[in-house]
Amino acid sequence: MIVAFGFLAGMVLVSAFGVVVSRNVVHSALFMSVSFLGVAGFFVMLNAPALAAFQVLIYVGAVTVVILFGIMFTQKPQVRRFATIINRQFWASLVVALGIGAFVAVIVSIEDWGDTKSGAGSTSVRDLGRNLLGVGQAPEIFSLLFEVASVLLLVAVVAAIVVSRRKAGAGEDSQVAERVES
């Protein structure tokens, strides 16, 4: 257990660091997917295999592909210098982030969580589904949250199409055409 935990923790944290400091944006996206894969491994260790499958399908699959498409549409070639990717608040934000991390880590370490034991919660997919629909032991708010999430996903899909749609005459093509002509 401790070997798997150490391996996954190293994988997650090193690739999270790689996302921040990598000069190539595509490398950042690939580091991010490795980090998500490590989190999926943590979910397996935490007796949530269904959630690990969701994590691999949605994050490692879909979100990484969407972000890679975003990079393809918007990025210029790789930058050479480190200073061009990082703004002037480097040291101040390092202090802030270290402060946040140390504060939260110390708080969760000294807090008394009571009688904790791995595998104490329910682990079956059946209970997960019942929880998500707010039936049985689960709080009823989950049924509302489930419906709101589905409406939100529909709204997000429609909004993504509307926002990124190319306006007639004002799009990229006309600008490119102007540049070619001039």
Added chain:
Amino acid sequence: MPPQLQQGVDFLNAEIPLEFYLVVGAIMFAIGAWGALIRRNAVVVFMCVELMINAVNLSLVAFSDYLPQANGEGTSYAILVIAIAAAEIAVGLAIVLAVFRSRRTVNVDEINTMKG
């Protein structure tokens, strides 16, 4: 089996305390916050926000597995968080694309007015 070997096997099979997962989540959250603060590229800022969301998901699932009175609800919250994060990334990248069309840049330091 000699006692040293038995000790080593016990160490390897020992249960991991809840705090370890929470500390990993806290460090991952801090790295994501750091990246979201310092990077100039809007797409990388989105990636760092996703890292922070995943760190919180990890903490939720750890609580759901370790606390007996949690009743496995953290996992359900984690699924809702994943759905909302997917919606956020879709709309966010669409906005980045629209900004890139009008400004020819995704540098968040240069994008300081809302009307194109």
